[in-house]
Amino acid sequence: AQSVAQPEDQVNVAEGNPLTVKCTYSVSGNPYLFWYVQYPNRGLQFLLKYITGDNLVKGSYGFEAEFNKSQTSFHLKKPSALVSDSALYFCAVSLSGGYQKVTFGTGTKLQVIP
């Protein structure tokens, strides 16, 4: 079984400040980890993913995430938040091997305050 937890329903951050959106996962095996963003009334858009290799993954729009195996975490970060970053962020996990489904977290609403 696999699961992913996003402990914060909402994160508020001032424009220009660094932001972090938290994600922890639980899998029995090697995980593949993803971040997607959803703007209002839109489908999800891919931001970044960790498959293997460097634990620090850089993605779209200046976002990055660090895979931490010992803490089973994959937190999303950005050094300087923009108002346009305000959206719903989803962490997701899947397992290697065969056809495996992707399990999404419950989402974290990011509000960047001007």
Place this chain on the structure above:
Amino acid sequence: DTAVSQTPKYLVTQMGNDKSIKCEQNLGHDTMYWYKQDSKKFLKIMFSYNNKELIINETVPNRFSPKSPDKAHLNLHINSLELGDSAVYFCASSQGGAQRETQYFGPGTRLLVL
């Protein structure tokens, strides 16, 4: 050009009716998915097809029947609609199995059952 498109965008119908949602992707992907997003924004996979073959079938009522006429299309037919079916349904596609590949989402179909 829209990569993953869905029709209709909005669907309002009465309980007990039968309805279909269509999905098309022009990305040349061989895997397509249906997700359901409920009112709390929780996203859950329903089905996945690879090369027109069903590979993931989550515990979805058999009132829901997907059909993939070819690799570029995945339709969802829902019989005897219930109030609890009200949600946003997202189609997505990827190249290859879901586990490590980026998924591309459609804009969603907002279904309201009255």
